[in-house]
Amino acid sequence: MKxxxxxxxxxxVSALMxxxxxxxxTEAADVTDSGLKGWHIYGNVDDNEIIDICxxxxxxxxxxxxxxxxxxxxxxxEAALAYREEALEDDSIxxxxxxxxxxxxxxxxYITEADTICIQNYIANNYDKAKRCGQPFYININ
Ligand SMILES: [Ca+2]
Ligand SMILES: [Ca+2]
Numbered sequence: 223m224k225x226x227x228x229x230x231x232x233x234x235v236s237a238l239m240x241x242x243x244x245x246x247x248t249e250a251a252d253v254t255d256s257g258l259k260g261w262h263i264y265g266n267v268d269d270n271e272i273i274d275i276c277x278x279x280x281x282x283x284x285x286x287x288x289x290x291x292x293x294x295x296x297x298x299x300e301a302a303l304a305y306r307e308e309a310l311e312d313d314s315i316x317x318x319x320x321x322x323x324x325x326x327x328x329x330x331x332y333i334t335e336a337d338t339i340c341i342q343n344y345i346a347n348n349y350d351k352a353k354r355c356g357q358p359f360y361i362n363i364n
Contacts, residue, residue, distance in 0.1 A: 241275060241276040241279040241280070257269070257320070258321065258323075258361050258363060259361055259362065259363055260360070260361060261358055261359070261360055262321050262323065262324050262358070262359055262360075262361060263324065263356060263357070263358055263359075264324050264326075264327050264353075264354040264355050264356065264357050264358075264359060265277055265324060265327055265340070265341045265344055265352075265354075265355035265356060266321070266324055267280055267281055267319050267320065267321055267322075267324045267325045268280055268319075268320055268321075269320045269321045269324070273341065273344060273345065273355065273356060274345060275341075275342070275345060277341050278338045278341040278342055278345070280317070280319065281319065281325050281333060281337060281338045281341070282335075282338055283317045284302070284305075284317045284318060284319050284325075284333075285297065285333065285334075285335070286317075287316075287317040288301075288302075288305060295334075296332060296334075297332060297333045297334075298331055298332055298333075299322050299323055299325075299326050299331055299332070299333065302318075302319050302322035302325065302333055303322050303323075305318055305319075305322075306318050306319060306320070306322055319333070321361075323359070323361060324359075325337055327340040327341065327352070327353045327354050327355045328340060328353045328354070329353070329354060339351075340352050340353045340354075340355045341355055343355070344356055
């Protein structure tokens with residue numbers, strides 16, 4: 223188990239290199255206020271076609287940036303939504319979650335390291351430890 227975690231961590235770190243700069247895609251940039259409404263998939267936080275390591279990296283980077291700005295990384299989904307609104311108004315904010323609700327995979331109302339671990343488990347086919355990752359959900363707001 224420890225070995226698996228180390229392996230996951232190692233691949234996660236190398237994915238940091240792979241994903242940095244690529245997560246801010248036109249798809250993500252096109253997400254507008256109304257882009258929240260509709261079906262989404264837990265874990266697919268950047269709202270592209272797949273759940274991959276880039277989603278976990280984006281959540282981690284968002285948590286780091288949020289902590290630097292606000293002094294804590296106990297980020298509620300509501301706080302991430304507010305930050306998203308801010309980011310859509312301010313082009314200088316690079317790291318935000320296009321679909322914040324999709325990042326709260328364990329359903330505790332907060333976006334934490336535990337959620338990124340769920341994504342990593344999902345990618346590694348450890349579905350029993352992936353919580354809601356991969357499950358669809360509907361956002362009924364404008
Ligand atoms: Ca994705
Ligand atoms: Ca959570």
